[in-house]
Amino acid sequence: MANVNGTTLSSSPAPGASASSARTTTIAAIGQHVDQRVMLRGWLYNLRASGKLLFPIFRDGTGTIQGIVPKAEVPEPVFETLKSLTLESSLTVTGRVRADHRAPSGFELDVEDLSVIQRVPEETPYPIQLKEAGVDFLMEHRHLWIRTPRQSAILRVRATIMRAAAEYFDTHGFTRTDPPILTPNACEGTSELFEMDYFDDGKAYLTQSGQLYMEATAMALGRVYSFGPTFRAEKSKTRRHLTEFWMIEPEVTYMDLDGLMHLAECFLTHIVRRVLELHTPDLKTIGKDVTKLEAVIAGAATEDKGECKGAGSGFPRLSYDQAHAMLIDAHQRGLLETVHRYGDDFGSPDETYISSQFAKPVMVHRYPAEVKAFYMQPDPLDPSKALCVDVLAPEGYGEIIGGSQRVDDYDLLERRIRAHNLPMAAFQWYLDLRRYGSVPHSGFGMGIERCVAWICGLEHVRETIPFARTLNRIYP
RNA sequence: UCCUGAGUAGCUCAAUGGCAGAGCAUUCGGCUGUUAACCGAAGGGUUGUAGGUUCGAGUCCUACCUCAGGAGCCA
Known part of the structure; x- marks a missing residue:
């Protein structure tokens, strides 16, 4: 056995029972090796002792399993070494897999070497420690905190959500086109940006959205999406905010708002379905009630091909006016403290109330144009409204998707840019998209971390990403 | 930026203005089925920082620092 600086402790293994004959496997796959000798490579997660009987718990990145070490049945050095071994020491362990009803996972390992x-x-x-710890302490030790079963499970679910999200677009005719991370100006002219020097050209900024660039690649390729990190220097200190977060942004030509809402519904349905398929044990570790996720995709057709027809789950759709009426009613019944003023955007408590009325994500569409971005297409039936949609996750997780049909008329877009006091020169390339073969098009952006927080049922988005960047933390 | 709350042992937290404490962790001892094991013992403190009130401050007052939750803004 090749070790870095360890030693093989078995002194005289029985013929045919040497460590080398044990098959190397993982804890996740241990059920396939019942009554066989296996080798695990991992760490000592916990250790209990009861006299001459040791109960080490091993972890290997795929799960945990308890080992049994009776003093009388293993070589003396094995028992003595393990008895005094410190937590999180790395090791390889060889033993026989045994099904045992007393074990939480159903399996135990009779340690031999x-x-x-x-x-x-x-x-x-x-x-x-295995006991409770404070947020600040855990975040200061995030590089170690991610080793715990719950945090590892969250990161596995995150990986599946990201894969499922990309997979949906990859299998529906989309081409992934990556927008730049360094940009010359603000996309929306609103959010606070991270600024940096850029050679002799002055300032550059970390992207807060790839949307405008996606509109350009959509005009080239039809259906496109981007998937990458975005940055906002907003001084937001809430459970829903990070300064660096991942966003997936589809953009589709010849798609109107209704088509976009249907796309968002099919997309989220696919993600939730994948997580339920692959991560029910992880969700149990995390403590998420899976029936709430099953309710989200209830009624959805099975996997669709290409056009997403009939694959939606029937997410409720509310116009801004309907949502406003709902909030007024809630206030009158004493369910909301503040009264919503018509024309204003919805606040966090408003969004929480609206989403709490449904088991599925809610799509709120056609907000007042005044509170929305300059590039959103006005509703032809009521130009004071924008053809936009926010998807609010259930259980108060807030807005996970924001999207809209884009302005496709050159003159209107130019007026909007001017009205918002945006630098016209910087938007010439963007105006070109309306100068050369403009078509109706729509797109949305989904924040991965909020989606993970919702699906996993987490208190805070800081647990949804390996190393969260927040207002007060950039270490480790 | 604003509002609210919290800073005491490595961690999580107690302590009416009156001797600085517990559980866990660490070290030592005990226990052959433990499930964040349990039992016994030991070591471990400039109570966030700087001032102030008081015979006496972890506790009251002022300023600052750090963190948390929320608002606004957003995904």
């Missing part, structure tokens, strides 16, 4: 790869020194014990 052990090799320590690196022993955590007693002077610097592993700082993350």
Whole structure:
């Protein structure tokens, strides 16, 4: 056995039972090896002792399993080494897999041999305890916190959400086109941007959305999406905000607002379905009630091909006016403290109330144009409204998707840019898209972290990304 | 930026203005089925910082620092 600086402890393995004959596997796949000898490569997660019987718990990145080490049945060095081994020391362990009803996972490992790869020194014990800890302490030790079963499960679900999101577009005729991270100006002219020097050309900014560039690639390729990090220097300190977050943004030519809402519905349905298919055990570890996710996709047709027909789950759709009426009613019944003023955007408590009325994500469309971005197409039936949609996640997780049909008329877009006091020169390329073969088109952006927080049922988006960047933290 | 709250042992938290404490973690000892095991013992403190009130301040007052939750803004 090749070790870095450890030693193989078994002194005289029985013929045919040496460590080398054990098959290397993972804890996640341990159920396929019942009554077989296996080798696991991982870390010591916890250790309980009861006299001459040790109960180490091993983890290997795919799960945890308890080992059983009776003093009388293993070589002396194996027992003594493990008895005093420090938590999170790395090791390989060989043993026999046994199904056991007393084990939470259903399986235990009868340890036969052990090799320590690196022993955590007693002077610097592993700082993350199994007991409760505070947010600041955990975030200061985020590089270690992610080793815990719950955090690992969240990161696995995040990976599946990201894969499912890209997979949906990849299988529906979309081409992934990556917009630049460094941009010369604000896309929307509103959010606070991270600024940096850019050689002799002055300032550059970290992107807050790739949308305008996606409109350009959509005109080239028809259906496109981008998937990458975005940055906002807003001084927001809430459970829904990060300064660096990941966004997936589709943009589609010849698509109107209704088509966009249908796309968003099919897209979210696909993501939730995938997570339920692959991560029910992880969701249990995280503590999420899966029946709430099953309710989201209830009634949806099975996997659609290409055009997404009939694959929607029937997400409720509310116009801004309908949502406003709902909020007024809620205020009169004493369910909301503040009264919503017609024409204003919805606040967080408003969004929470609206989403709490439904088991599925809610699509609120046609907001007053005044509170929305300059590039949104006015509703021809009521030009004071914008052809836009916000998708509000259930259980108060807030807006996870924001999208709209875009202005496709050159003159109107130019007036909008001027009215918003945006630098006309910087938008010449964007105006070109309306000068050379403009067509109706729509797109949306979904924040991955809010989606993960919703699907996993987390208190805060900081747990949805390996290393969260927030207003007060950029370490580790 | 504003509002609210919290800073005490490595961690989580107690302590009426009157001796600085517990659980966990660490170290030592005990226990052959433990499930964040349990039992016994030991070590571990400039109570966020700087002032002030008081015979006496972890506790009251002022300023600052750090963190958390919320608002606004947003995904």
